[in-house]
Amino acid sequence: MxxxxxxxxxxxxxxxxxxxxxxxxxxxxxxxxxxxxxxxxxxxxxxxxxxxxxxxxxxxxxxxxxxxxxxxxxxxxxxxxxxxxxxxxxxxxxxxxxxxxxxxxxxxxxxxxxAIPMPLIALLAAWLTFIFGSFGYRAPQNAIVVLSFVVAASLIATAFYLVLDMDIPFHGTIQIxxxxxxxxxxxxxx
Structure with a gap:
């Protein structure tokens, strides 16, 4: 992608x-x-x-x-x-x-x-949600683990947004x- x-x-x-x-x-x-x-x-x-x-x-x-x-x-x-x-x-x-x-x-x-098809985006989002959900289910609930999940999810979401933004070159943050x-x-x- x-x-x-x-x-x-x-x-x-x-x-x-x-x-x-x-x-x-x-x-x-x-x-x-x-x-x-x-x-x-x-x-x-x-x-x-x-x-x-x-x-x-x-x-x-x-x-x-x-x-x-x-x-x-x-x-x-x-x-x-x-x-x-x-x-x-x-x-x-x-x-x-x-x-x-x-x-x-x-x-x-x-x-x-x-050019990135929407079904692929939906599949990737569902897959990441499932992975983070399964990690969160088995992890102990303390501040460090919760903060780590929030930071990791934020970084992945930001990278995901930038890739989608770059796919449409005349709109958004990254433009031609x-x-x-x-x-x-x-x-x-x-």
Whole structure:
């Protein structure tokens, strides 16, 4: 369970870094394209502002402002009309970069929710309760034994909570940093 949560967390963290890098590369390509790509660059900057303010979740009940902002980047790219072969080839590359960004974003969104199944969590909690109950049943009742059980149960519960918290990387105490997106935003603004 610890390994699963750790792998989920590290995978999403790596994906966020790669996503941010690809945003910077797309922005550089749009800069190379020239003034015609300015609207798409502005839309990309708007997307980054939304993404930093409201990280994407796989919760479809909330409005997805960042997703709509990223769609606006795609619409701006569709409206670009190349004037020569160089711009045509560059635009093809830019559109491929954009599609890669959309794929990465949805990969991050879909993997952002926990991977540890609830039946496993319930089974582990029942098993730990049974073990502590059986130890407590046979142990003498004095202050040291009671304190030891309380401390041990607290430490195990805390570790259990942290593992479950790490399994959902955009919520809770342990979260994926938005620093890569902030750096990408600073780069796009410059």
């Amino acid at each position: 610890i390994n699963s949560a750790k792998n989920t967390y590290e995978s999403i963290d790596t994906s966020v870094h790669a996503f941010s890098t690809n945003i910077i590369l797309l922005d550089r390509s749009l800069r190379t394209y020239g003034l015609t790509g300015r609207e798409a660059r502005d839309r990309l900057q708007d997307y980054l502002v939304h993404a930093v303010e409201n990280p994407a979740r796989a919760d479809m009940t909330k409005p997805d402002d960042a997703g709509r902002a990223l769609d606006a980047v795609g619409n701006a790219l569709l409206s670009i009309q190349p004037s020569g072969d160089f711009q045509q080839n560059l635009l093809i590359d830019i559109r491929q970069q954009y599609h890669r960004l959309v794929e990465q974003r949805w990969g991050i969104v879909e993997n952002a929710e926990g 940093s938005d620093a890569p997106l902030r750096r990408a935003l600073a780069e796009v603004k410059s």
